Amino acid sequence: MKVLLMNKPGDVVLTELPTPEPESDEVLLRIHAAGICVNDVRDYKGECSFSYPRIGGHEFAGEIVRMGSKVNTDRFHMGQKAVTYVIDNCGECYYCKNGYENVCPDFAHTICYQNPGGISGFMGFAQYITAKASDVYLCDECVPYEKLAMVEPIACVLNSVNKCDIEFGDDVLVIGGGTMGMLHVMLAHMRGARVILSEPMKKRREKALELGASIVIDPMSCDVVKKIREITGGIGARIVFDTTAVPELALQAIDSTAVCGTVVMFSSLHPNKPIGVDLGAIHSTQKNITGAQNGSVKTFWQAVQLLNKGLLDPAPIIEAVYDYHDFEKAMACAMQPDTYKVILNITD
Ligand SMILES: [Zn+2]
Ligand SMILES: [Zn+2]
Numbered sequence: 001m002k003v004l005l006m007n008k009p010g011d012v013v014l015t016e017l018p019t020p021e022p023e024s025d026e027v028l029l030r031i032h033a034a035g036i037c038v039n040d041v042r043d044y045k046g047e048c049s050f051s052y053p054r055i056g057g058h059e060f061a062g063e064i065v066r067m068g069s070k071v072n073t074d075r076f077h078m079g080q081k082a083v084t085y086v087i088d089n090c091g092e093c094y095y096c097k098n099g100y101e102n103v104c105p106d107f108a109h110t111i112c113y114q115n116p117g118g119i120s121g122f123m124g125f126a127q128y129i130t131a132k133a134s135d136v137y138l139c140d141e142c143v144p145y146e147k148l149a150m151v152e153p154i155a156c157v158l159n160s161v162n163k164c165d166i167e168f169g170d171d172v173l174v175i176g177g178g179t180m181g182m183l184h185v186m187l188a189h190m191r192g193a194r195v196i197l198s199e200p201m202k203k204r205r206e207k208a209l210e211l212g213a214s215i216v217i218d219p220m221s222c223d224v225v226k227k228i229r230e231i232t233g234g235i236g237a238r239i240v241f242d243t244t245a246v247p248e249l250a251l252q253a254i255d256s257t258a259v260c261g262t263v264v265m266f267s268s269l270h271p272n273k274p275i276g277v278d279l280g281a282i283h284s285t286q287k288n289i290t291g292a293q294n295g296s297v298k299t300f301w302q303a304v305q306l307l308n309k310g311l312l313d314p315a316p317i318i319e320a321v322y323d324y325h326d327f328e329k330a331m332a333c334a335m336q337p338d339t340y341k342v343i344l345n346i347t348d
Contacts, residue, residue, distance in 0.1 A: 009046030035059035057124025061148030155295025
C-alpha cells in the first residue's frame with residue numbers, strides 16, 4: 001500500500017509499505033479521505049516531541065475491505081463505509097472503566113506518539129489501516145468520505161459541548177472562529193443558544209452568521225469582556241468555549257463567563273504558559289473551569305449519527321480536498337492561518 005511517510009519535519013514522501021493484515025477480531029479499512037489536523041501541521045513543522053518517522057492522519061474514513069475470522073458478519077459487511085475510534089486507550093485503567101477513556105494516560109505511550117526505531121503516528125495518511133471491529137462505527141452509504149473524515153473533529157467538539165448543559169436561550173460565547181470554533185457555533189446553535197463568536201477575521205465572522213451565530217464581535221476593535229457584559233445585560237455568557245491556542249485569551253474567557261457559568265478550555269495551548277487566575281473570584285462566582293480533550297466512544301457515535309442522519313453538514317468548513325499525491329500543496333493550504341479543514345483524497 002502507499003503511505004505518506006514523514007521522515008522528519010517538512011519531509012514527506014509517498015512510499016510503499018506492506019498492507020497490514022487484520023487479526024481475527026479486526027477489519028481492514030481502505031481509507032478514502034483523511035483530514036489534516038493542527039497536530040499534523042505541528043508534526044510537519046517539528047513543533048512536537050514525537051518520534052519520527054511518522055505517518056500522520058487521525059481524521060480518516062474508509063470502507064471495510066477485509067474482515068478477520070471472528071468479526072461479527074451480522075453487523076459488518078464488505079464495502080461498508082466506516083470510521084474508527086482513534087484513541088488507543090488501554091480499556092483497563094480507572095479512567096477507561098469510568099467513562100473517561102478519551103483521557104486514558106496509557107494513550108500517550110502508544111505508537112501514536114512514540115515508536116523509537118519504528119514508525120510512529122495515527123497511520124491515517126495511508127491507503128489501508130486495520131482496526132478492532134469493536135472500534136468501528138458504521139456510516140451511511142449516502143455520506144461522502146470527505147464529510148465522514150470530519151467525524152473525529154466533530155466528536156472532539158461534542159465532548160466539549162456535552163460538558164455544559166446548554167439550555168434554550170442561553171448566551172454562549174465561542175472564542176475563535178477556526179474549524180473547531182465554527183463547529184462549536186453550529187452545535188451550540190443546534191442546542192438553542194444565542195451564540196456569540198469573537199473572531200478577528202471578517203470573513204470568518206460573516207461565515208459564522210451563516211452557520212448559526214446570532215452576534216459576532218471583533219476582539220481587535222472592542223474590549224471583549226465589556227462587550228459581552230453589554231450584550232448579556234451585565235450577566236456574561238453562561239457558557240464560554242475557548243477554541244484558541246493563546247494562553248492570554250483564557251483569562252478573557254473566564255472573565256466573560258457569567259456567575260455560576262462554565263468555561264471550557266477546548267484547545268491545547270501553544271506555547272503553553274501558565275496564567276494567573278484569581279481563584280478567590282472563582283470561589284465567590286462559582287464559575288466552573290474545565291477542559292475538553294479528544295472525542296469519547298460516545299461522542300464518536302454521536303458525531304456519526306449527526307452525519308448519517310443529515311443533522312449537521314460540515315461542508316461549509318471544508319476548505320479544500322486535495323489528492324494525496326499533492327500532499328505538499330494540501331499542507332501549504334492547511335498551514336494558512338485563515339483556512340478551514342483541508343482533506344486528502346486517498347486515491348490509488
Ligand atoms: Zn484532529
Ligand atoms: Zn486506560
